[in-house]
Amino acid sequence: MSNTDNQGDVWEVFIQSKPGLPHKHAGSVHATDKEMALQNARDMYTRRQEGTCLWVVPLNAIVSSTPEDSGSFFDPSDDKIYRHPTHYVMPDGAKHI
Amino acid sequence: MEKKDALINYCLRLGDSSLILGQRMAEWCSNGPILEEDIAMTNLSLDLIGQARTLLTYAGELEGKGRSEDDLAYRREEREYYNTLLSERPNGHFGDTVVRNFLHSAFSYHLYQALKNSSDEMIAAHAAKSLKEVTYHLRHSSEWLIRLGDGTTESHEKVQESLDNLWEFTGDLFEMNEVDEILIKEGIAVDLNTVKNDWDKTINEVLDRATLTRPQDAYMHSGRLEAVHSEYLGHLIAEMQFLQRAYPTAKW
Numbered sequence: 001m002s003n004t005d006n007q008g009d010v011w012e013v014f015i016q017s018k019p020g021l022p023h024k025h026a027g028s029v030h031a032t033d034k035e036m037a038l039q040n041a042r043d044m045y046t047r048r049q050e051g052t053c054l055w056v057v058p059l060n061a062i063v064s065s066t067p068e069d070s071g072s073f074f075d076p077s078d079d080k081i082y083r084h085p086t087h088y089v090m091p092d093g094a095k096h097i
Numbered sequence: 098m099e100k101k102d103a104l105i106n107y108c109l110r111l112g113d114s115s116l117i118l119g120q121r122m123a124e125w126c127s128n129g130p131i132l133e134e135d136i137a138m139t140n141l142s143l144d145l146i147g148q149a150r151t152l153l154t155y156a157g158e159l160e161g162k163g164r165s166e167d168d169l170a171y172r173r174e175e176r177e178y179y180n181t182l183l184s185e186r187p188n189g190h191f192g193d194t195v196v197r198n199f200l201h202s203a204f205s206y207h208l209y210q211a212l213k214n215s216s217d218e219m220i221a222a223h224a225a226k227s228l229k230e231v232t233y234h235l236r237h238s239s240e241w242l243i244r245l246g247d248g249t250t251e252s253h254e255k256v257q258e259s260l261d262n263l264w265e266f267t268g269d270l271f272e273m274n275e276v277d278e279i280l281i282k283e284g285i286a287v288d289l290n291t292v293k294n295d296w297d298k299t300i301n302e303v304l305d306r307a308t309l310t311r312p313q314d315a316y317m318h319s320g321r322l323e324a325v326h327s328e329y330l331g332h333l334i335a336e337m338q339f340l341q342r343a344y345p346t347a348k349w
Contacts, residue, residue, distance in 0.1 A: 007131045029133050035240055040133040042233075043140050 010059040011037040013044070015051035021096060023055050031056075103279040104217065105159045106179065107286055109169075110276075110321065111223075112152030113180035116170055117330070118201060119145030120337050121188055130191050137237060141198070144230040151223050171341035175331050176324050183266040185330045189259065192245050192252070196259040199238035199303065204270045205231040207295040208287070216284035239303045246307025253308065260304075261312050268317025270296075276322075 007030040014023035026045045031037035037056040046054065065073055077083065122142035129135025153166040183201050188194045209231060212224035245252040271289040280286030304311050320326055340347060 007133075030131055031133065032244070036244070039237055039240065040137065043137040044133060047140060 008032040008036070011041070011056045012059055012062060013041040014055040014057065015045060016053035016055075017051055019052055023053065026050070028059070029056070098275055098279060100279055100283060101159060103276040104285065105156050106276045107220075107280055108152045108156035108159070110179040110181075112149045112156060112169075113178045114184045114201075114205075115145040115152070116149035117178065117180040117333065118184040118198075119143075119149060120333055121184065121186075121194075122198075124188055125194070134191075138194075141234055141237070144234070148223070148227050148230070151219075151226075155219050155223075167341070171338045175326060175334055178326065178330065178334070179321060179324050180326075180330075181266075181321050182269045182318055182327060183263065185327060185333060186263060186266060187329055190255065192256040193259045193263070195238050195241045195245060196256055196263055198234065199242050200263060200267055200300070201270075202231050202234035202238055203296050203299045203303075204292070206235045207292045207299070208289075210295070211287040211292055215286070220285060235299075242303060242309070243307045246304070246309040256307070257309055260309055264312040264314075265316055266318055268314070269319045269321050272319055272322055274322045 009031065010028050011031055011034075012028050013026045015026045016023045026041075029037060029040040029044055031040050034056065037058075038054060041054050041056050045051070119142045122138050122145065125135065125138040126142070127135065129138055149170065150166050153169040157164040157166060157169055181201065181204075183197060183204075186193075186197050188197075206228070209224040209228040212220055213228065215221040215224065242256065245256045247253070271293045273289050277286050277289065281288055301311060318327075
């Protein structure tokens with residue numbers, strides 16, 4: 001999160017497209033503080049009616065797993081098919097699942 | 098003067114101010130200090146041009162001579178534009194633009210707040226719609242002004258100078274004549290003295306947060322009501338109208 005290019009820090013942008021839906025990562029913006037980050041996110045990512053709510057998060061506040069983690073984190077779920085609720089028939093009225 | 102002519106003139110005042118400020122903001126396209134600001138400023142431009150479209154279309158309909166929004170925007174002469182003198186001030190450096198937009202969007206914000214209750218349905222609807230846009234314009238310019246004013250010594254000095262230079266064009270925003278008189282009686286227009294009181298409050302609050310000094314009212318330029326402009330409008334119009342003048346039958 002270096003500031004050597006004088007454009008401010010990097011903030012990750014998350015947009016909620018409709019009330020009730022999860023916020024999805026949309027991209028990132030540069031900004032010097034949270035208000036400017038929110039404004040820049042609004043201008044960059046919601047010009048075409050993409051959203052109803054915005055989150056901006058400083059890049060350094062996000063903790064990410066690393067590629068080295070992926071074996072121990074994700075591979076153990078490969079053979080546990082019973083964890084998927086695919087055996088159920090979804091009722092017609094259930095949305096966004 | 099008849100009510101209809103007064104209303105046409107009123108629409109041109111509002112529409113031209115949006116058009117000219119929109120053109121100024123479009124000049125920032127590809128020249129913004131950072132990508133995010135470049136896009137933000139061209140967004141503002143598109144909002145303003147959208148506002149101009151509604152009002153110029155309405156002015157053309159009221160006039161009844163078959164002039165479209167494009168005819169009014171691109172085929173008039175300098176002395177036929179009724180935009181505020183503030184809207185035509187050059188972009189200068191980023192701080193100049195921020196100060197100009199702040200002074201102007203605070204004006205539009207309070208004007209549209211009042212015009213929401215206009216007895217003219219078109220004006221009222223336009224004000225309600227535009228208010229959402231100028232609320233953001235005011236927020237955008239205020240937040241920048243606070244950061245530049247309360248930033249470094251250099252940024253503070255620069256925007257204070259911008260403010261001192263632009264202040265003499267703010268009196269023009271609030272001048273009124275017969276057009277206002279006729280339309281205020283009809284409940285269509287609003288008294289700009291009232292708008293001025295609200296504008297003063299906003300200006301003082303934000304300048305205070307920005308640690309900037311409000312300039313003393315001294316000599317104020319005027320010209321908007323008579324379509325008399327600074328030397329800058331002609332150049333702006335020449336660029337804005339180039340395509341329509343060079344290719345009069347051009348279509349999208």
